[in-house]
Amino acid sequence: xxxxxxxxxxxxxxxxxxxxxxxxxxxxxxxxxxxxxxxxxxxxxxxxxxxxxxxxxxxxxxxxxxxxxxxxxxxxxxxxxxxxxxxxxxxxxxxxxxxxxxxxxxxxxxxxxxxxxxxxxxxxxxxxxxxxxxxxxxxxxxxxxxxxxxxxxxxxxxxxxxxxxxxxxxxxxxxxxxxxxxxxxxxxxxxxxxxxxxxxxxxxxxxxxxxxxxxxxxxxxxxxxxxxxxxxxxxxxxxxxxxxxxxxxxxxxxxxxxxxxxxxxxxxxxxxxxxxxxxxxxxxxxxxxxxxxxxxxxxxxxxxxxxxxxxxxxxxxxxxxxxxxxxxxxxxxxxxxxxxxxxxxxxxxxxxxxxxxxxxxxxxxxxxxxxxxxxxxxxxxxxxxxxxxxxxxxxxxxxxxxxxxxxxxxxxxxxxxxxxxxxxxxxxxxxxxxxxxxxxxxxxxxxxxxxxxxxxxxxxxxx
Amino acid sequence: xxxxxxxxxxxxxxxxxxxxxxxxxxxxxxxxxxxxxxxxxxxxxxxxxxxxxxxxxxxxxxxxxxxxxxxxxxxxxxxxxxxxxxxxxxxxxxxxxxxxxxxxxxxxxxxxxxxxxxxxxxxxxxxxxxxxxxxxxxxxxxxxxxxxxxxxxxxxxxxxxxxxxxxxxxxxxxxxxxxxxxxxxxxxxxxxxxxxxxxxxxxxxxxxxxxxxxxxxxxxxxxxxxxxxxxxxxxxxxxxxxxxxxxxxxxxxxxxxxxxxxxxxxxxxxxxxxxxxxxxxxxxxxxxxxxxxxxxxxxxxxxxxxxxxxxxxxxxxxxxxxxxxxxxxxxxxxxxxxxxxxxxxxxxxxxxxxxxxxxxxxxxxxxxxxxxxxxxxxxxxxxxxxxxxxxxxxxxxxxxxxxxxxxxxxxxxxxxxxxxxxxxxxxxxxxxxxxxxxxxxxxxxxxxxxxxxxxxxxxxxxx
Numbered sequence: 001x002x003x004x005x006x007x008x009x010x011x012x013x014x015x016x017x018x019x020x021x022x023x024x025x026x027x028x029x030x031x032x033x034x035x036x037x038x039x040x041x042x043x044x045x046x047x048x049x050x051x052x053x054x055x056x057x058x059x060x061x062x063x064x065x066x067x068x069x070x071x072x073x074x075x076x077x078x079x080x081x082x083x084x085x086x087x088x089x090x091x092x093x094x095x096x097x098x099x100x101x102x103x104x105x106x107x108x109x110x111x112x113x114x115x116x117x118x119x120x121x122x123x124x125x126x127x128x129x130x131x132x133x134x135x136x137x138x139x140x141x142x143x144x145x146x147x148x149x150x151x152x153x154x155x156x157x158x159x160x161x162x163x164x165x166x167x168x169x170x171x172x173x174x175x176x177x178x179x180x181x182x183x184x185x186x187x188x189x190x191x192x193x194x195x196x197x198x199x200x201x202x203x204x205x206x207x208x209x210x211x212x213x214x215x216x217x218x219x220x221x222x223x224x225x226x227x228x229x230x231x232x233x234x235x236x237x238x239x240x241x242x243x244x245x246x247x248x249x250x251x252x253x254x255x256x257x258x259x260x261x262x263x264x265x266x267x268x269x270x271x272x273x274x275x276x277x278x279x280x281x282x283x284x285x286x287x288x289x290x291x292x293x294x295x296x297x298x299x300x301x302x303x304x305x306x307x308x309x310x311x312x313x314x315x316x317x318x319x320x321x322x323x324x325x326x327x328x329x330x331x332x333x334x335x336x337x338x339x340x341x342x343x344x345x346x347x348x349x350x351x352x353x354x355x356x357x358x359x360x361x362x363x364x365x366x367x368x369x370x371x372x373x374x375x376x377x378x379x380x381x382x383x384x385x386x387x388x389x390x391x392x393x394x395x396x397x398x399x400x401x402x403x404x405x406x407x408x409x410x411x412x413x414x415x416x417x418x419x420x421x422x423x424x425x426x427x428x429x430x431x432x433x434x435x436x437x438x439x440x441x442x443x444x445x446x447x448x449x450x451x452x453x454x455x456x457x458x459x460x461x462x463x
Numbered sequence: 464x465x466x467x468x469x470x471x472x473x474x475x476x477x478x479x480x481x482x483x484x485x486x487x488x489x490x491x492x493x494x495x496x497x498x499x500x501x502x503x504x505x506x507x508x509x510x511x512x513x514x515x516x517x518x519x520x521x522x523x524x525x526x527x528x529x530x531x532x533x534x535x536x537x538x539x540x541x542x543x544x545x546x547x548x549x550x551x552x553x554x555x556x557x558x559x560x561x562x563x564x565x566x567x568x569x570x571x572x573x574x575x576x577x578x579x580x581x582x583x584x585x586x587x588x589x590x591x592x593x594x595x596x597x598x599x600x601x602x603x604x605x606x607x608x609x610x611x612x613x614x615x616x617x618x619x620x621x622x623x624x625x626x627x628x629x630x631x632x633x634x635x636x637x638x639x640x641x642x643x644x645x646x647x648x649x650x651x652x653x654x655x656x657x658x659x660x661x662x663x664x665x666x667x668x669x670x671x672x673x674x675x676x677x678x679x680x681x682x683x684x685x686x687x688x689x690x691x692x693x694x695x696x697x698x699x700x701x702x703x704x705x706x707x708x709x710x711x712x713x714x715x716x717x718x719x720x721x722x723x724x725x726x727x728x729x730x731x732x733x734x735x736x737x738x739x740x741x742x743x744x745x746x747x748x749x750x751x752x753x754x755x756x757x758x759x760x761x762x763x764x765x766x767x768x769x770x771x772x773x774x775x776x777x778x779x780x781x782x783x784x785x786x787x788x789x790x791x792x793x794x795x796x797x798x799x800x801x802x803x804x805x806x807x808x809x810x811x812x813x814x815x816x817x818x819x820x821x822x823x824x825x826x827x828x829x830x831x832x833x834x835x836x837x838x839x840x841x842x843x844x845x846x847x848x849x850x851x852x853x854x855x856x857x858x859x860x861x862x863x864x865x866x867x868x869x870x871x872x873x874x875x876x877x878x879x880x881x882x883x884x885x886x887x888x889x890x891x892x893x894x895x896x897x898x899x900x901x902x903x904x905x906x907x908x909x910x911x912x913x914x915x916x917x918x919x920x921x922x923x924x925x926x
Contacts, residue, residue: 109811131709153659155655160652183901188843192882193879193889194893195909199662200662202659203655239571242571247594249683249686288750290754348649441912442657445658445908
């Protein structure tokens, strides 16, 4: 569809942006042609890597690209897992927002203006020192950017209670087709004027335009936090426990789930003293100092009569020990096999105890090691297939197994992705999830913002 | 643009839907040609009032209307304040969802499937008995419908902490152009597959299609609630107090503001013992039994040193007394003048003490009584101009004053509407708020869902 980019358009980009913002060295082009996607995907060396420094730079960039028909592949930190930031055609340019990394917090308004290249963790640390809180916590938060988080509508454990990234984006500045600037929303929480273009751009994975700044909502930072570990002998009791907690008035800030194989993997790797059980839940609550104690007591009273073993933490050290099981999962899985496909399907949590055995059947049929963990409160399960990276045949089996997992998720009224986005790797399932009429609407929206298909072409929607 | 509807298409509607669902009596047509909008608006007698009873009925209805070019004006309870539910052309039909009033709560999944005609308060009472909570609380909640709330993206005091209606809509079924059915979202909290059509339909005021059911998110019901009343001698201290509270870790579930004129109106009407002060805040907190006490104590410690008088409630009765000031505002204003334009602009709360005197200037210039109250935490101010209904000249003055208030709101980086929607009455300001490029996107989205402009034509966007 796209050829190789000619010299002339590149010269034009250098002319309007300045040479220092357009890098055409082979090293840089190669560096910026990857992201964190674990499986082989379509990938091309871009013609250049562009480093805009302002909204005006982005306007100039998009204007030239729209005139010359140059595909643009926006990039935050490249920590995405579905190929969202990867250039797929040689004619394209990668647009890296790393130099647009300023932010400005307005404490009195509890909002912040942020550029897309701000590192999420740095922003969070800053606002927390001011007594404020920006909850979205994708596991990549230490290096991922707010721009990438917004493009992917990033989630994380805390989103059960606090909502996903979309709910914290009050407004956006963006550049769409022909270099047109749009400004959506305002630094206010309530705004019902017109259709919500802001929320439409959040999660659009860079396919509708380039976001140049965002107005984020901040909330009061909870004063205290506490965790309990609950150990289950029966998978079906997990769902019952969650219902009991939810209907008791306790709103956990995280409900992290690990299945028997995940627990085993951790204990084999670095024992933390977990017994052989079917599943565990790490239950975190936050709020005032007194309310977290009250919540923990209520959780214990609810779950102990079910025969669930509860472990509580008396201090910060013991709490970290409780979380160590969850935190050592990554290295534990890496220890088992060199390759891992970590999918992020979502199923209504009522189907959990029915669906997990079906996922296990899939793993058995494809003769694969599988480990499940995830954010049980919102039904977001990370189904991990492990394989040997050197064994292409095993890798292909894992890819086929993942397809069946997607199909199961959709059959259970769920979604193919709760956090990672569609990108390149899940495109073929999107039409199934949306139906023909819905899919045509997605294509219509894309056409409206990007009639030449130059913003991250080939992502989300199939060409 | 539209003429009167011929007999033939009406017969066709009766044929496909059944006579009992198509009412053409003059009485009914007249009854359904109004909503709660307080100012004179364009209004027409519809050709018929349609009462669909199922998604299939709506598909049939939209198919015929799309074939025959019949405008459809969807209606919940008609409690809207901007003309959203009002038919504007005689050729049109009103689509009343009052017979689609079933709902089904899934406690284990903390979600509900609801039809558009369900009364909000009835739904809320039901889920609260199950220990769950549906927070959106527009002041019309006792009679407004969930369908209307979704169409308008309804807010309310509690939305400061809990978010607006949009954040509770996980999925929708709707019928768009040509009678096409679409299903968006799923009964899960996290879903990042494709563009968010669900959130686009929420707040679209019936202009993109007809919503036939929704999947709503429910959360744990807080176990306790408490209120304090704070009395301010200086307007600028209100903003300072809100910042102090927000950065202390206390997240109020409501922060209701009343200005000096609002307080005076209440005291003149039915004295509740409020002193002459510049402003008051009703601060509500919720959570666990212990945390609400802790929160109240913190608020007192923060505000007392500022010279702010704090009144707390020791029991349920005293608490209701605190709220009585806010609750008797409506009748108090009705007592002053027969007519009231209650606008719902939003301005970032940092500009509050600067903007309120400017609003007062406007009222003085037009020689009007004005009272301001609202949800200060989210900057949503209800600016009320009072006038004599029999005095058309005074009414016109009030309408012109409102225009200036909208202009001020936009100048302060705010919005023309935080809760009531655009409808008919605020259309002319929408382009200003969105800019030309943004406004063209709105029109493009409308065209995509409704190429014949038959869903609530003339609302939100100007023809």
